[in-house]
Amino acid sequence: MSRDRTRTRDRSSVEEVDATEFDVGLDDSDGRTDESASEPGGTERVGTRAKRVFSPRAFLAALLLSVGGLVAANAVVPLPGAGLVGVFAATFLFGLVAERRRYLETAVAGGVSFGASTLVGYAVVAALGGFGVPLAAVAGGVGCAVGALGHYFGRDLRDGLTREV
Structure with a gap:
């Protein structure tokens, strides 16, 4: 060879x-x-x-940012689903500062954080109604999409800011 x-x-x-x-x-x-x-x-x-x-270190950073953004957004706007704005903002910032593309890490982090938040927020309804797993799965899927989308827009802004004219 x-x-x-x-x-x-x-x-x-x-x-x-x-x-x-x-x-x-x-x-x-x-x-x-x-x-x-x-x-x-x-x-x-x-x-x-x-x-x-899949970098475990990048996943941990994205997860911590997503949870922080989710908590901050829920503290400012106490409406159901407001945490998605925080997950989007956190993964947007992660995409803005990350050197490499980390779509998988941010998608999983967004899904885990929003799915767990939804399950905890509606724990009584989910336990008594018997639909906790489907509720967490749907919320996790939405969180995955929002996390990947936020990272995409952050990377896009970073590319636009660093590209030579």
């Missing part, structure tokens, strides 16, 4: 990608595999890629 490097262009930067990163380790004619002892193993590469897709 060749060991050449391929250059790829991203909007914001130029980075080098090793062409062998995408090899699956097929056997050569002499029975050896492509991977050498100095290259990371398959599980290490999967772990690295998984951290690029």
Whole structure:
């Protein structure tokens, strides 16, 4: 296999990608595999890629921001569903300051925070009426959508502010 490097262009930067990163380790004619002892193993590469897709640290930051925004919005406007404005504002700010795209983290954080808030807010009705799980699922889905949308608009504003004219 060749060991050449391929250059790829991203909007914001130029980075080098090793062409062998995408090899699956097929056997050569002499029975050896492509991977050498100095290259990371398959599980290490999967772990690295998984951290690029879902970062626990970014999720924790997004969750704390979402909960803080939800509590602040509910304190200012004591109406049902007002916490969605706080989740949107928090994920908007997270998208504005985050260097990488973190849609999955913000969507899950928004869904968890708003779903849990709805379940706690309507705990008696949910327990006596028997529809607590569907209520939390719908609220979590709405929170996911609002979280991802807020992050999208924050990233869009960041891109517009940092792009050269």
